[in-house]
Amino acid sequence: xxxxxxxxxxxxxxxxxxxGRAWVAAQEVLDQTFKPFEDLLVDMMGTGAELRVLDVxxxxxxxxxxxxxxxxxxxxxxxxxxxxPMIAVAQARGEREDSTATFICADxxxxxxxxxxxxxxxxxxxVMFFDNPLSAFANLRRAARxxxxxxxxxxxxxxxxxxxxxxxxxxxxxLPNLPARRPDAPGQFSFANQHRVWSILxxxxxxxxxIRPINIDCTLPERELVSYFSRLGPVGMILQETDERTRVxxxxxxxxxxxxxxxxxxxxxxACWMISARALSISASPxxxxxx
Numbered sequence: 001x002x003x004x005x006x007x008x009x010x011x012x013x014x015x016x017x018x019x020g021r022a023w024v025a026a027q028e029v030l031d032q033t034f035k036p037f038e039d040l041l042v043d044m045m046g047t048g049a050e051l052r053v054l055d056v057x058x059x060x061x062x063x064x065x066x067x068x069x070x071x072x073x074x075x076x077x078x079x080x081x082x083x084x085p086m087i088a089v090a091q092a093r094g095e096r097e098d099s100t101a102t103f104i105c106a107d108x109x110x111x112x113x114x115x116x117x118x119x120x121x122x123x124x125x126x127v128m129f130f131d132n133p134l135s136a137f138a139n140l141r142r143a144a145r146x147x148x149x150x151x152x153x154x155x156x157x158x159x160x161x162x163x164x165x166x167x168x169x170x171x172x173x174x175l176p177n178l179p180a181r182r183p184d185a186p187g188q189f190s191f192a193n194q195h196r197v198w199s200i201l202x203x204x205x206x207x208x209x210x211i212r213p214i215n216i217d218c219t220l221p222e223r224e225l226v227s228y229f230s231r232l233g234p235v236g237m238i239l240q241e242t243d244e245r246t247r248v249x250x251x252x253x254x255x256x257x258x259x260x261x262x263x264x265x266x267x268x269x270x271a272c273w274m275i276s277a278r279a280l281s282i283s284a285s286p287x288x289x290x291x292x
Contacts, residue, residue, distance in 0.1 A: 011082065011129055011131060011186055012082055012107070015081075015082050015083035015086070015129070016082070016083055016084050016085065018237055018240055019083075019237065020083040020084070020085040020086055021085055022231040022232055022236055022237075022240075023059060023060065023083070023086055023232070024060060024085050024086060024089050025231060026227070026228065026231055026232060027060045027089060029220055029221070029224045029227075029228060030059075031060070031062045032219075032220065033218050033219065033220045034062075034124060034125070034218070036216045036217075036218065037124050037125070037153050037216065037270075037272075038062060038063045038066055038124055039066075040153070040214075040216075040274070041063060041067075041122050041123075041124055041151055041152075041153065042063070042066045042067055042070050044122075044149075044151045044276070045067060045070055045071070045120050045122065045151070046120075047070065047071065048071075048075075048119070049074055050074050050075060050076070051071045051074075051075040051076075051119050051120060052075065052076045052077075052078075052117060052118050052119050052120070053067050053068075053071060053075065053076070053077045053078070053118065053119065053120045053121075053122065054077075054078050054079075054080065054113070054118045054120070054121045054122070054140075054143065055067060055077065055078070055079040055080070055122055055123065055124075055126075056080060056108055056121060056122070056123040056126050056127055056140065056152070057080075057081055057082075057108070057123050057124075057125070057126015057127055057129065058079030058080060058081045058086075058087075058090060058103065058126065059081055059083070059086045059090070059124075059126065060086050060089040060090050060093065061079050061086075061087075061089065061090025061091075061093050061094060061101070061103060062093075062124075063079075063122065063124045064077055064078070064079030064090065064094075064101045064103065065077075065090075065093060065094060065097060065099050065101050067101070067120075067122065068094075068099050068100050068101035069099075073100055075100070076100070076102075077100065077101040077102070078101070078102050078103070078104065079101060079102070079103045079104075080103070080104050080105075080106050080108055080111065081103075081105065081106075081126070082105070082106070082107050082108075083105070084105050087103050087104070087105040090103045091103050108130070108136050108139060108140065109130055109131070109132055109135045109136040109139060110135070110139065111139070113139070113140075113142070113143035114143070115142055115143065116142075116143070116144065116145045116146070117143055117144075117145065118143050118144050118145065118148055119144075119145055119148050119149070120148065120149050120150075120151070121140055121143070121144055121148065121149070121150045121151075121152075122150075122151050122152060123151075123152035123153070124152070124153055125153060125154065125155070125188075126152070127152055127154060127191070128154055128155065128186070128187060128188060128189070128190045128191050129186045129187065129190070130186060131186055133190075133200050134200050134203055134204055137200055137201060137204035137205075137206065138203075138204040138205060140204075141204055141205035141206060141279055141280075144279040145279065146279055146280075146281050147278060147279060147281075148278070148279040149276065149277075149278055149279075150201075150206060150275075150276060150277040150278070150279070151274075151275070151276050152275050153214075153272050153273070153274060153275070154191035154197070154272060154273050154275060155188050155189050155191065155192065155270070155271070155272055155273075156189075156192050156213065156271040156272055156273055157189055157192040157271075158181060158188075158189050158192070160271035161189075161270065161271050163257075163260055163268035163269075164188065164233070165181075166229075166256050166257055166260075167229040167233065167235040167250075167253065167256070167257075168233070168234055168235055169256070170250075170253035170255075170256040171235050171238075171250045171253055174246055174249050174250050174253075175235070175238050175242070175246070175250065177238060178234055178235065178238055179234055181234070184196065188233070191273065191275075194211045194273060197211060197273070197275060198211060201275075201277050205279070205280050206277035206278065206279065206280065207277065207278050207279070207280045208276075208277055208278040209275075209276070209277045210275070210276045210277070211273050211274075211275050212273070212274050213271070213272070213273060213274075214272050214273070214274045215269050215270070215271055215272075216269070216270045216272065217267065217268075217269055217270075218267070218268055218269070218270050219265050219266065219267050220265070220266050221264060221265065221266070222261055222263070222264050222265060222266050223264070224266075225254060225257060225261070225266050226251055226254055229254070229257075230247075230250070230251055235250065239251075
């Protein structure tokens with residue numbers, strides 16, 4: 001089987017299966033924890049009559065709904081994600097809120113968006129899972145109007161985000177099948193290399209690229225910590241399939257999080273990139289695509 005097709009199939013299966021269900025279950029905690037990023041992206045969106053916004057990798061829809069509240073009834077906000085379980089939750093949330101936002105379940109790499117139709121494209125941790133990011137951002141460029149703005153947040157390296165790998169380090173001796181994170185492979189830290197990100201955006205037709213580090217203080221309730229690391233990430237995926245004895249032993253590794261626990265809260269610093277760009281004029285010729 002072609003490795004590209006295999007990876008694409010793996011990502012689709014993952015986000016329509018175990019990973020998608022885990023994010024749905026953790027929706028409220030994740031939205032609370034990542035609220036500072038949502039606020040940052042919505043503030044960068046600005047305002048304008050009939051502003052049309054696309055939220056990429058929208059998950060369960062929090063940022064899309066916030067964007068819809070910002071642009072008002074004259075605007076148009078669409079959330080897109082490959083995960084059917086998450087899109088179903090997003091749609092239900094939108095209906096409860098009587099939001100003008102709409103949601104579609106689709107692969108951003110190949111979906112036939114209406115050409116030159118969006119003024120803003122945004123994403124809160126939703127772009128790091130593309131098998132072919134160059135194709136994805138080229139497709140988004142085609143969907144963007146000339147002069148449209150792109151704003152998204154992505155994680156920097158695992159080394160700069162020790163909280164995110166604490167469970168993996170503690171559980172590794174107990175979980176021999178724990179997959180190693182591979183640089184540039186689809187996953188949380190695939191955009192850690194800013195030069196790679198720059199190359200992807202430039203080659204796919206984006207200009208005025210700005211990549212700057214941001215450090216955001218995040219908080220989640222201590223009572224949710226075990227549920228958080230036992231559902232999400234590589235450890236959470238393995239624990240869904242392991243035996244109860246091993247599961248109990250791994251969960252005991254919560255002691256490794258002690259430096260981050262402050263009473264009723266777990267606090268950590270998220271080391272991320274704030275990445276912005278603008279759509280080139282359609283008459284301009286983007287540089288020849290490079291292998292990234």
